[in-house]
Amino acid sequence: MTAVTAPAVRDGLHQWQQALRAQFPIITGHPELAYLDSAATAQKPRAVLDAVQTYLTTGNANSARGTYTWANRTTELVERTRERVSRFLGDDRPECSAVHFTSGATEGLRTIARDWLPGFLRDGDEIVVPDADHRANIEPWLEAQRLLAGAGVRVRVVPMPYQRSSGDYDHRALAERAGPRTRFVAATHVHHVYGGDMNVHRLRGAVGPDAVICLDAAQSVGHLPVSVAELDVDFVVFSGHKALALPGSGAVWARQERGPAFAPGGWSGTPNTVGIASLEAALDWLEAAGVERIERWTAGLAARLTDGLRRLEAYEVLGCPLSLAADSTVQRRQGIVTLRHRAVESGDLGFVLFSHGFMVRSDNHCQGDAGEKTGSVRVSLHVYNTVEEIDRLLSVLASLS
Numbered sequence: 001m002t003a004v005t006a007p008a009v010r011d012g013l014h015q016w017q018q019a020l021r022a023q024f025p026i027i028t029g030h031p032e033l034a035y036l037d038s039a040a041t042a043q044k045p046r047a048v049l050d051a052v053q054t055y056l057t058t059g060n061a062n063s064a065r066g067t068y069t070w071a072n073r074t075t076e077l078v079e080r081t082r083e084r085v086s087r088f089l090g091d092d093r094p095e096c097s098a099v100h101f102t103s104g105a106t107e108g109l110r111t112i113a114r115d116w117l118p119g120f121l122r123d124g125d126e127i128v129v130p131d132a133d134h135r136a137n138i139e140p141w142l143e144a145q146r147l148l149a150g151a152g153v154r155v156r157v158v159p160m161p162y163q164r165s166s167g168d169y170d171h172r173a174l175a176e177r178a179g180p181r182t183r184f185v186a187a188t189h190v191h192h193v194y195g196g197d198m199n200v201h202r203l204r205g206a207v208g209p210d211a212v213i214c215l216d217a218a219q220s221v222g223h224l225p226v227s228v229a230e231l232d233v234d235f236v237v238f239s240g241h242k243a244l245a246l247p248g249s250g251a252v253w254a255r256q257e258r259g260p261a262f263a264p265g266g267w268s269g270t271p272n273t274v275g276i277a278s279l280e281a282a283l284d285w286l287e288a289a290g291v292e293r294i295e296r297w298t299a300g301l302a303a304r305l306t307d308g309l310r311r312l313e314a315y316e317v318l319g320c321p322l323s324l325a326a327d328s329t330v331q332r333r334q335g336i337v338t339l340r341h342r343a344v345e346s347g348d349l350g351f352v353l354f355s356h357g358f359m360v361r362s363d364n365h366c367q368g369d370a371g372e373k374t375g376s377v378r379v380s381l382h383v384y385n386t387v388e389e390i391d392r393l394l395s396v397l398a399s400l401s
């Protein structure tokens with residue numbers, strides 16, 4: 001795989017991108033602003049806004065509860081969107097998997113930890129926890145460990161090893177740490193601070209055929225192709241709002257082959273039907289736009305930004321400083337670049353950038369304790385972002401060096 005260069009981005013995808021950008025009313029309505037915080041939440045295309053409006057004005061009802069058209073249509077919407085999620089995730093055997101709707105990635109991960117993991121683990125088992133990843137992918141597993149300890153079941157937490165140079169997982173060290181009692185591995189597809197693709201396709205080889213792998217795909221769904229068939233993982237969890245759907249939507253995809261079936265317990269009540277309608281429209285939109293092209297576009301913009309930052313002494317890029325990890329032709333920086341000004345505090349930098357119209361994220365990014373603590377600013381991209389925005393950002397950053 002070759003690095004994506006900025007000229008290739010400009011030449012091959014420019015018109016495609018312009019046509020897509022034009023479909024985001026909040027973006028076209030604010031030409032003076034540059035939204036660079038899509039890892040926190042993404043903006044919505046017109047098709048998603050229309051799907052919500054259409055649902056609420058032509059068929060709003062509860063699902064699985066009525067005998068009339070709107071109720072039946074809503075039931076169909078929910079079931080159809082389950083299949084949509086499966087297909088979007090490249091599931092080639094949907095009869096062996098299940099899709100459960102949640103309010104987002106956090107709730108998805110907590111549901112697995114609360115309703116499934118305790119029934120799977122036995123006294124003396126080990127779980128791998130990625131303690132430099134997002135807290136949403138750490139706390140639930142530690143909570144499950146505490147709950148099980150209260151019931152006399154001791155579970156050992158093995159910290160996921162990382163490579164210092166790139167922020168990628170250290171798959172070799174993981175293979176050494178993992179033993180026959182390593183039964184559950186929590187991992188993240190794209191790191192929300194370092195922006196690296198964590199090469200999760202290597203996890204299976206490192207932990208063996210029987211361990212359950214749970215993938216937090218909050219930063220990858222909608223940004224790059226996610227194929228459960230290729231990744232050989234058991235759970236995929238994501239947030240709808242980061243994948244162009246409404247806040248309060250998300251899903252857990254579960255393979256149902258290793259361990260007990262994933263069947264979240266308790267009475268779950270009325271599903272978020274509006275969120276589900278938005279999710280169906282968002283996944284349709286993303287597929288039509290071409291997720292692989294979205295990946296090339298946003299990775300290309302990120303490469304342009306990291307290349308520009310390398311010329312500016314005052315800044316440091318967290319994680320892999322380049323777009324490609326030095327020791328790999330596979331790991332690739334996705335559309336997230338987190339940078340630090342050596343002298344300006346992150347909140348101040350965020351404030352100054354907003355005075356120039358740039359919306360970025362500053363603070364510790366909800367990263368686990370093993371992450372780097374010092375303040376930084378995160379620039380995160382989606383298909384609506386442009387080469388001009390990156391160049392303008394670089395010139396403002398240069399003026400502050």
Ligand code: PMP
Nearest residue numbers: 104105106134136192216218239
């Ligand atoms: N995992 C990762 C990698 C994330 O970036 C985020 C959100 N920043 C979450 C989980 C939590 O997502 P949500 O707040 O939508 O539940």
